[in-house]
Amino acid sequence: MGANAFALTGNVVTMTAAPNARVVYVEDGKIVGVGDQGYAGELQRRGVTVHDLGGRTILPGFIDPHLHFAQYAAGTHRGIDCRVPACKTISDVLDALRTGLNAGRTVGDWLIGYGNLFFDQKIAERRLPTRLELDSVSRTTPIVLHCGGHVSVLNTPALALAGVERFITGGEGLWGSPVVHLDDAGQPTGVVAEIDGLLPIPESSVEELTRFYSDTFHNDFLAHGVTSLGEMAESARNVEALDAAVAAGSLNGRIALYAMAPSLLPVAAACDWVAGFSSRSGPERVWARGVKVFADGGYSARNAASLDDYSRDHGHRAGYRGKLNLSRGALMEAIRTARHKDVQIAIHTNGTRAQREAIEAILAVGDAHDHPPVRIEHLGNVLDSVEEIASWRAANVIPVMQPGFLHNFIGDYLPMLFPATGSTGRLPLRTVLHEGVSPVISSDITLGGEPGATNPLHTIWSAVSRRSYWGNHIEPEESISVAQALRLHTIEAAKAIGLDQVAGSLEPGKAADMVVLDRDPHTVPEAELKDIRVERTYVNGVLAYSGGEKA
Ligand SMILES: [Zn+2]
Incomplete structure (x- = not known):
């Protein structure tokens, strides 16, 4: 018997060809055996410690294949949480900032707050706060309120320190460069897009x-x-x-x-x-593992490159379809460079036009099946037509999808941005699987993600229930089963990040990365999926989390 040998018995879900078992046996951090009740008895006779977890469910540890962990972790530690639903109104947001300021929660001289993605739609007033409202918290401390990944509100001292005057051009602004919103008198409202990377806030050590x-x-x-x-x-x-x-x-x-x-x-x-x-x-x-390039921007900043016209209600000129950030030639060059160095490439594409460009670039480079699959981030979060999926197969890509966005913004806000087309083709997971493409699912958590969005069971609940923030049932025929969704967050996600020889399933030779759930996600009522509790998490056979305590 190796060191640190133990076994767990329960409802074991392996993500292999033999999907169900009763026991998983671990030595030296690795899975040595998976079997039935008889195997558990045999291990016990050999003197192995067997933890009987009764009816609890044991799964491979979840894999989140696309997220912004560092940004989220530092942002939540440095900033004041102003997200809906804890804050419901702008006055709640100002109170939260004031409390943070009085508690000395500044970073250098700055006070940092953060709201949710599409904050302007989630807050009761249905608008962002203004510079003058933030000035009512302090006229001397620079304050920035991050509202999702692309838009922030700055008070008057913060606008001065950021030097925003140099970005007031009257133009729409290029992708990645700041856009300063002005009121009717030509004064900054405080809302600035794409400014975050340029704010002179001290870095953490x-x-x-x-x-x-x-x-x-x-x-x-x-x-x-x-x-x-x-x-x-x-x-x-x-x-x-x-x-x-x-x-x-x-x-x-x-x-x-x-x-x-x-x-x-x-x-x-x-x-x-x-x-x-x-x-x-x-x-x-x-x-x-790879290099990520940006074919376009995002919907919240209205610079996702779409095949469809954005609504003119959002102040866009007729025929505005967002912006491509890289030409097809530049995408092809990036793909060739990555291949040459044997590096995986991941292409960020939010809009349908950017998605089509990325696929066309891969097909134009050629030999897609002779190289590691290209990941396309957000591919299929919005689908123009089912016919597109044949080109995904030809291009041998891995779509990296975010079912949580159905809840977070795609369900409710896409139809507002694209009145003509925005109510169809949102996260059509069942169609994608039916067409023979295996996507993976991720949180894509950033500062401004919804509370609970780092929970894979929240993402899985979104993929199954397809409920939006406002409670709408989004294209229910595209729901997938819990078993399918679990695979996309374990073994399929392991393939996407190059970890499938190490983890992602419970089978001999793999690392003992495991999670113990208090209930079986396959049998709980759909609405309770996101409330299933994790009782234990093991990494490499070590108990890393146990019932809320640091193990
Ligand atoms: Zn991302």
Whole structure:
């Protein structure tokens, strides 16, 4: 018998060809055997400690293959939570900021708050706060309120420190450069798009980041059974702190890194960085998997490149369809460069036009089936027509989809942005699977994600129930089964981040990354899926989370 040998018995769901078992046996952090009740008896006779978990369900640890962990972890630690539903009105938001200011929760001189994505739609007044309202909290402390990933509101001192005058051009603004909203008198309202990276807020030290990451991984990920992440890495400093947290054992998980180009490095240099990466914590714990490039922006900033016209209610000129950030030629060049260096590429495409461009670029480069699949982030979150899916198969891509967005914004707000087409083709998961493409599902959590969105069972609930924030039932015929959704968050997600030889299923030879649930997701009423409790999470056979306590 190896070291640290133990077995768990319960309702074991393996994600293999033999999907159900009663016992999983672990030695030295690895799964040695999976079997029936007879096997459990045999292990007991051999003197193995068998923990009988009764009717509880044991699954492979969940894998979140696309998220912004570092940004979320640092943002939630540094900022004041102003999200709906805890804050319902603008006056609640101002109270939350005031309380934070009085408690000394500034970062350097700055007070940072954060609301949800599509904050202007979720707050009772259905608008963002203004500069003058934030000034009522303080006229001397610079305040920024992040409202989703692309839009922030700044008070008067913050606008001055950010030097926003230089961005007032009267134009629409290019993707990635700030757009300053002006009132009728030509004064800034306080709302500025795409400014966050340019604010002169002091950075956290690597030591602080290491602590933020360790706390957040435990409280928001291990507590929900997540053992592995596909992290969209924006800075070398964040990567250093992540690796330090894992190497120190304070963050007990696995992290695949995607170098964001160009925010981390330009494409070719990012490929070299991935190819040459080595971590202190070892290649099964922190490894560089690929490079992520941006074909377009996002819906909340109205710069997702769509095949359809945006509504003119949102102030767009007739025929406005968002913006492509990379030409087809630039996409082809990025794909060729990544292939040449044997690096996976992930292409961010929110809008249907960007999605089509990315697929066309892959097909134009050719030989898609002779190379590792290209990941296309958000592919299929919005689908123009079923015929598109044949080209996805030809391009051999992995769609990385976010069912939580049905709840979060796609369900309710897409029809507002695209009155003609926005009520169809939203996260058509059943159709995608039926057409023979296996997507993966992720939280894509960023600062401003909904409370609870780091919980994979929330994402799975969204994929099954298809309920929007406002309670609408979104294209119910596209619901998938719990069993299908669980696969997309475990074994399929493992393939997407290059972890399927190590984890993602419960079978001999794989790491003992496991989660114990208090109820069986296959049999609970649909509405209760997101309320299932994680009782234990194991990483490499080590109990990393247990009933709310740090193990
Ligand atoms: Zn993302």
